[in-house]
Amino acid sequence: MVNIILAIVLLIILPYIGLWKLFEKAGRPGWEGVIPFYNIYGMLKLSGRPTWWLVMILVPGLNILVMIGITVDFVKSYGKFKLVDHIAAVALAFIFLPKWGFDKDTKYTGPSASPEFREKYKIALKKTPAREWADAIIFAVIAATLIRTLFIEAYVIPSASMESSLLIGDYLFVSKVNYGARLPMTPVAFPFAHHTMPLIGTKAYWDGIELPYYRLPGLSDVKKGDVVVFNYPMDADSPLYRPVDKRENYIKRCQGTPGDTLSVVDAQVFINGKAAITPLNGEMKYTVQSDGSEINPQLINDLHLSDLTPVNNTSFKMNATVLSVKALKGYSNIKSISPDITPKGHADPLNTVYPELFPNYKITPNFPDFKWNVDNYGPIIVPKRGWTVKLDSLTFPVYGRAIEIYEGNKVQVVGKDILINGQKADSYTFKLNYYFMMGDNRHNSEDSRFWGFVPEDHIVGKALFIWMSIDDNASFLSKIRWSRLFNIIR
Template identity: 80%
Template sequence: MNVVAFFIAIIIFIVLPYIGLWKLFQKADRHGLEAIIPIYNIYVMLELSGRPRWWMLLLLVPGLNFLVILGITIDFLKCYGKFSLAEHIAGIVLQFIYLPKWGFDKDTKYLGLSATPEFREKYKKALKKSQAREWGDAIIFAVIAATMIRTLFIEAYVIPSASMESSLLIGDYLFVSKVNYGARLPMTPVAFPFAHHTMPLINTKAYWDGIELPYYRLPGLSDVKKGDVVVFNYPMDADSPYFRPVDKRENYIKRCQGTPGDTLSVVNAQVYINSKAAITPPNGEITYTVKTDGSELNPQIAEDLHLSDMQSVNNTEFITNTTEESAKALRGYSNIKSVTPRISPRGASDALNAVYPAAFANSVLTPKIPDYKWNVDNFGPIVVPKKGGTIKLDSLTYPLYARCISVYEGNKVEVKGNEIWINGKKADSYTFKLNYYFMMGDNRHNSEDSRFWGFVPEDHIVGKALFIWMSIDDNASSILHKIRWSRLFNLIH
């Protein structure tokens, strides 16, 4: 957000509503200064509407406090004769227009304590709701409540790809907790309810990026830990052609392998953190070469052992993705001669040949990238950036962190020959403003993750995957087998 947009937002969301509130307080014989004192002004609104003072305690409950503020605002508007649904919506959504309008309107007067029986009896005709109004109020409340639950507590998510198999399968429906790491408050507040970044059917943007708020996260139960299965916004959506705001970038799900300050490396497909071998997910998959005696593999065996992405090499050999446990079981069949992991040795070119940071070679930020000789099975070592941590910038380190410095932390970065300039000043070091994470899919040879596009900033973290509440197999042969009953309500480890 530039300076002009920032000041416009201040005027719209703070100055104008406070001016309107000042005038409305004066109409009720309260001092206008009470309107601009945060929290205390809510207390005064309770007094003016006749609600009990203990409602202030409800403001301490995350999620519920938002609904309470809505209720207090509506009661407050009723004190001034604003009884219609349209007036309530206007007084909440367009406060910067309607609060000043009503505050300066000579015909708008304070009528009394709107929450009292006497007030309701006196204005019962105006307060009487039609059936349409009752339905409208119910729908609006349901939308607000559901939005608050999704934003602050828990949200449903579906697994769209095979990158987490066999830990998570395509068609698994999960609940993702916002409470564990602390709910991230909306950064793009003007958006269509229940649509993420694109409107269904019409394929237009489901948000307006004219207003973007700074990143803020409520206190959580814990930090992101190594081994957690995490939903986050895909960092690459910051680039062309999308240029999406942080909270409107595509949702991805991976397992956290590296946390801020860790030194991570992958050696022969084994992840090491600070020189110690990390726990390998028991249901994680890699690619194996399977040699047979020439006879065909029973399709039922392939299904039972979850052999995915099977590709025939010749009459006696095929390639498949599966778990280590399934590979061991496969070796026990008489027609199987060998089952060997397909591991790319250090320095070997990968089939995709675009691991981080080579994928960003020749860009404006990284015109020169050394040959680190990394691939998906032999990667690093690399230090995961930590908030407040300082790194030395040189030809070896700069390509690893250029994207963090420029794209995620909003600095202007230029490379002039062998010199690095940040915000117009020559720099030989940099101190990070955010924490970062290194994410990897459990299906190590079929996952687009941090090995390809780098680190995940903390402001991209959405929540922690908790459990599977439904699992649907679209490839099932019959309707009766569509639901994977054994996966329902399984906790995610």
């Protein structure tokens, strides 16, 4: 609430006070400067720009660039010709618009876009080569930041959790338009750095101002099967305590959408009782029985077999796709290949990151151990905005984190009672939509099975296509995986 009040004061009230005073300096009624949209019309008239520019204000993304131009023209009409003044008017409007509004030496000098104004102030408006370069660089930074924020952003695959659908070294373009661009929640940040400054390792943002979550209209909602980039929810915890939009970027496939009942039975995902489509290029672990002879290294490379681990002289385990397994079965030295599935109710030998899967009963005392593993998990209901869940010893371990961390409530367990914001509660109605994300490499992925749901305000965008793919383990001439370039991500 404090952050919301601070944002309203800084981003609305103070700039509007400045506009009121500046409009009065130009002989216009001050109230014209505080009526949304109408004040933009007034700024256009005072700076001499055509009123049809108002149409561009209605176009998402373009409207931000246009408003920067309108603001710059507007302050030029008050004799603010320096680059530092233009930056101040755009980035620190809550300081400088009121300052100039109450400054007796700041006067309205005429419409800055008119030929007469330009002729009269041509010396002041003339730019040096250094100023031309500075303006170009600043505009490029602003334009690139807007493109990354509102339209599309590059992303590189850092881990094997999506193999073989996506490989380490795949460079992707991620669309912000599909689900609607999320406006910055931590607006004061260094351009092009996510959460950490390169080389020096310090924070690349200031979390003194955090804005409420807001997303522009998109082309669609997140759908089951979409490959989605999102902020890692666990970065909310100690020691990082990062704001939502500065948490690490992860990429997984959406398996469960709001309101779905999800379960995993013998490595097969079920949604609302129906088997989900398994990604064709997804990997899992298999046990291979052979005649004891070694497998050709070239075959291992061609079939993209990974994590080969000997069990005894005639068997080994490996990660592979269904298609690779089918091809490998055709070789005479291979006797059998079977999925390495952990039976229901058994401890998970693959779990090396957390002592148990989500929900972690070891950190929720007095609540049960569900005895789930990566191959037999759930059923679990994915929370939906407006859904009311009954809170008890079975549901609280599943939904308590979302209620407390993601929805901002104070949650306590006193004996058998659950307190939300100091009040005893036996139910809770969710404010956000949530998603269940899983990696295509089912036995080598840290995903929602380990840390739970992804809130809607963590969604970054939809992965579109691969624009470059580099294999760091290949020779110099073979580093680029040419066959993967411009592949659409499905």
